Amino acid sequence: MxxxxxxxxxxxxxxxxxxxxxxxxxxxxxxxxxxxxxxxxxxxxxxxxxxxxxxxxxxxxxxxxxxxxxTPWKDMNVAENVSTDEHKAHNLKVTEESMVLLKNSNNVLPINKNIKKIAVVGSNANDSTMQLGNYNGTPAKTITILDGIKAKFSNSEVIYVEGTKPVDGYQIGSRVRLTPDQEDILAKYWESHPEGDRSAILRDRNLMAKVYKEVLNIDIPMNLDPWKAPENFNDVVSKVKDADIIIYVGGLNANLEGEEMRGVKYEGFDGGDRTKIELPSLQSQLLKDLKNTGKPVVFVLCTGSAIALEQDEASYDALLVAWYPGEMGGTAVANVLSGDYNPAGRLPITFYKSTSQLPDFLNYDMTGRTYRYFKGEPLYPFGYGISYTTFTYGKASLSAESIKAGESVNVEFDVTNSGSVDGEEVAQIYVRRLNDPNAPIKDLRAFKRMAIKAGSNQHFSFILNESSFSYYDAEVDDLAVKPGQYEILYGSSSADKDLQSLALTIK
Known part of the structure; x- marks a missing residue:
């Protein structure tokens, strides 16, 4: 259209x-x-x-x-049936497992629980709405990252300074969170309005404010003045310079990135799209000023997409990607920062060095995009993540060096926890088809996460079946196994330096 x-x-x-x-x-x-x-x-x-x-x-x-x-759920109570201790514990487990530690210079993490003074900076530290992202439910209670840090480091002095909004000109309160009951009331209201009328209302903040007032008795602030960035961050620096460590909680939120967000236009953002993938310049400057205090800086990055951080790498000692961590996010982040949880998450996307490494946004060709077709060197590759211990990969073996099309092959190897802390390792298997210019550089075909105690090892075993060697065949306009030479790559990330290889022939 x-x-x-x-x-x-x-x-x-x-x-x-x-x-x-x-x-x-x-x-x-x-x-x-x-x-x-x-x-x-x-x-x-x-x-x-x-x-x-x-x-x-x-x-x-x-x-x-x-x-x-x-209906079986007519008497369902959210507190008794949904927001249970069991569900919260599972939520915390999933959230902890999603945390990705990308940098930890000089082992600045984990933080000693008896550290004297912690400075927490950044609007995302105290924003429960940010943690929920979008397309989400509404939890009974959300533990902010600031609350999680205060609870975990109860023996320490924890101070909080917002420092900056995500971007200059940011308009506060542009989204409204509804309770489940309010969502039901609004859903019934929309049922009586044609789709066209609904779309027109959703695009007009004044009309939305009228609906929310009449239907839900909720006042949406109107004519909000855009937030104006300060000339410098001297005031922030003066408040945090005496801390023993600075935790900056920044990145993005669902007011900046999302789907069809008409009217959202800031530096680097347009209607929910990203016009560049660098960290907003205000946050880059604040990070630099915080680092210039001479104190260790931990950057907790909240985002739903890749951020290009090459220009900011010198401004923090540790980098923890927390994504939009949900209702238990504050506890999960604090558990990682304190060492009560040893992170083992891996990047599900590539973190490029800069926007300049990517083709034009409107070019839908995959060349130069994702670990499968990107030939440059990213800042942090797909599948990458570190922990508070180290792992060593042994030599792998194949059940056969040559197989027929349609047959499977087994890959086995040992991984040793060569550090002093119990941890988890995510072993990854990639397949590369050789001598085929149309094939991806490599494809993730299997992975497995296993706990390994310090000084011990675990045996990893994978079965690569027919689908592991299937590639697009233009002659049949479908995926098919092609005879030829392949490499089985195994290791801790998609980066070549983290992978070892085995040769396989398919006849």
Missing amino acids: EGHHEKYPDAVTASKAALMNGTDLECGSSFNSMIEGVKNGIITDADLDPHVARLIADRIELGLLDPVDN
């Missing part, structure tokens, strides 16, 4: 194509054009029937068409 990908001439044609290729539900307004399509004979009842049947079947299975008294 015009203004979008422009593959189809109009909404009706695009909607029919989506329908005929299996789409049941569209989260937008294009499918409204199907009414016109049915009237004009472009879309038939027979085209619609299987999709409608599946959508209704889903609602029947969920009990949405049953009387309320017949």
Whole structure:
């Protein structure tokens, strides 16, 4: 459609194509054009029937068409059935496992729990909304990173200075969090309004404010003055320079990056998209000023996407990627900083050095993107992450040096915890197809996370089946196993320096 990908001439044609290729539900307004399509004979009842049947079947299975008294969750209590100690403990476990430690110069981490004074800086440290990201539920309580640090280091003096908002011109309070009950009330309100009216309201802050006031009795502040950055951060530095360590909690939030965020426009951000992937310049300057105090600086980075940090690498001693860590995020971060939890998360994306390493944003070709096609040297590669101990990989063996197409092969090796702290290692298996210019540089085909006690080793075993050696074949327009020479790469990240290789032939 015009203004979008422009593959189809109009909404009706695009909607029919989506329908005929299996789409049941569209989260937008294009499918409204199907009414016109049915009237004009472009879309038939027979085209619609299987999709409608599946959508209704889903609602029947969920009990949405049953009387309320017949539903099993009619008496469900959030505190008793959802926000339980068991669920919170699992939430914490998952959050801890997602933490990725990327840098730890001079073993500045973990922090001694009896350290005298800690300075916590950054708006993300005290922002529970940031921790929830977007497309999320609403927890009963969110532990902020600041709260987590205060609780963990109860014997220390912990001071907090906001320092800076994420970007200059930042408008506070641009998002509103609703409780589950409020979400239900608003959902019923939207049911009585056509999709077009709803879209118009969502795009207009004044109309949204009116709806929230009339329907939920919630006041949304209007005409908020953009936050103005200070000329310098001398005041911040004066307040934290006497601390024994500085923890800067910065990065992004869901007010800056997201989906179709019309009207959001700051340096480096446009409508939810990133026009450059560097850390906002204000935060870079603050980090530099904090480092110039001569005190160790720990950067806790909150983000939902890759940040290019080459220009900031000298401004912090340790870098912990906490992502948007959810309701138990504060406790998880504090557990890592204190050493009560030894991090073992790995990057699920590539952290490039700078925006200049990437092709143009509007170029959809994969060349030069992701670890599979990027030939440069990233700042932190896909699959990378360190911990408070070290691991040594032994020599691997293959169950066969040559196999037939469709057969499997086993890869086995030992990993030793060569440090002094118990930890977990994430062993990764990549496959590289040789002598094929159209194949990716390498593909992650398997990984396994295992706990290894200090001084001990664990045996890792992987089975690589047919799908591990399947690549796109233009002749069949599908994935297929191609005969030829392959390399089986194993190690701790996608970087070549972290991998060892084995040769394999497929006949």
